[in-house]
Amino acid sequence: MLLLDICVNIILLLVAFNLKYLFKEFSAKDRKYLDLLLLFHIAISIFFHFYIVNSGGDATNYWETPKEWSLQEIWDIASRPSGTGMMYLINYIPSNTLQLSFFTGNMLYSFFGFIGFVYLFRLIKLSFAKTNVLSEIKLFNVPLFPWVFFLPNFHFWTSGIGKDALLFTTIILVFFSLKNFKEHLVLMGLSCIVMLAIRPHMFLFIVVAFMGAYILEGHLKAYQKGFVALLLVGALIVVLPYVMEFVQLESLETEVIENYTSDKASNLNRDQTGSGVDISGYPFPLKLFTFLYRPLFFDINGILAILSSFENFILVLLSFSIFRKKPISAFKKSHRIIKGGIIFFLLGSSAFSLILGNLGIMLRQKNMLMPWLILFVISVYYQFLNKPHINENSNSY
Numbered sequence: 001m002l003l004l005d006i007c008v009n010i011i012l013l014l015v016a017f018n019l020k021y022l023f024k025e026f027s028a029k030d031r032k033y034l035d036l037l038l039l040f041h042i043a044i045s046i047f048f049h050f051y052i053v054n055s056g057g058d059a060t061n062y063w064e065t066p067k068e069w070s071l072q073e074i075w076d077i078a079s080r081p082s083g084t085g086m087m088y089l090i091n092y093i094p095s096n097t098l099q100l101s102f103f104t105g106n107m108l109y110s111f112f113g114f115i116g117f118v119y120l121f122r123l124i125k126l127s128f129a130k131t132n133v134l135s136e137i138k139l140f141n142v143p144l145f146p147w148v149f150f151l152p153n154f155h156f157w158t159s160g161i162g163k164d165a166l167l168f169t170t171i172i173l174v175f176f177s178l179k180n181f182k183e184h185l186v187l188m189g190l191s192c193i194v195m196l197a198i199r200p201h202m203f204l205f206i207v208v209a210f211m212g213a214y215i216l217e218g219h220l221k222a223y224q225k226g227f228v229a230l231l232l233v234g235a236l237i238v239v240l241p242y243v244m245e246f247v248q249l250e251s252l253e254t255e256v257i258e259n260y261t262s263d264k265a266s267n268l269n270r271d272q273t274g275s276g277v278d279i280s281g282y283p284f285p286l287k288l289f290t291f292l293y294r295p296l297f298f299d300i301n302g303i304l305a306i307l308s309s310f311e312n313f314i315l316v317l318l319s320f321s322i323f324r325k326k327p328i329s330a331f332k333k334s335h336r337i338i339k340g341g342i343i344f345f346l347l348g349s350s351a352f353s354l355i356l357g358n359l360g361i362m363l364r365q366k367n368m369l370m371p372w373l374i375l376f377v378i379s380v381y382y383q384f385l386n387k388p389h390i391n392e393n394s395n396s397y
Contacts, residue, residue: 012111048156063161066088109159116173123375126179128382168367171195174192200239203239204243209347210344212343291349291353293312294362
């Protein structure tokens, strides 16, 4: 099937390079940035492939298992529910039916991950009235946008076979679709289905985040807030039992939740790579800091940890730089998309910081949360520069 692999990779490359021309929001300069971002993404995708081939990982299992099992066997696992089973099911046609190589599989997921970056660019371009002001937001005299999205961790976990690439993009697509959900209803629906299939708790976080964002929205009338809240509570009631079954949480009693988080943290701390962290004795703020900003330089145990430490150091500087720029006031003035994004970030970070005790897994899990912190940082700086925050025309938030 070498010929089919070659054809698929060529098609993916051509589509990825031309994707930017589908959207009128992008200037010629934006398209150059997206070309650079694509080249960077492809380079990390190739690195990801050979890294997994040599070191092993979930990606190999997700791709090779469907080659060996029947569709009925995979369906039985996927219907339990099981995130891993759903990954087998998603990969069945390209891996088993088409017999595509592991390299091509990584390129397929890499392409899907890159779609997330394209729509994240669109989200930012449509979120601010004067995009030239974005170039004034700098760190170490380097414009924050778009160079912040060249941080390697964003690309490593979105450049190969895995749940992370799927979630990174589907979450961005859901947020983007909420701009005009009538226009993007199908896009949002498909993205939600993927999320519910592989990590339904992320969908739950989005529902809760936007429940809060709509309630806090200043220009909505009381009855409108009540109606939106009623719809979101209904979605919460429907989805919550499925999420609890998926994550194997027996009830929402305080003692049960405490035992669950303690057991999860303990289990995830047992690894052979040297990246386990015993967070059981940490206070919550330190657990949160560990999840968001480690590994740092004192955690280094390899080349990937060195790269991650530099990246996390940048994220620390970005996060703490906004405290002198009235972040609470900026939050209040922000549109519901940005409000929902930062609430989603806080919910996800708080939940994961309680149960994760492995720095490698932390890097993967926070990858789908960090874009919303960065979007909020951009919003805070944008408002601090005393520029109009929201573009009032029909194409913006």
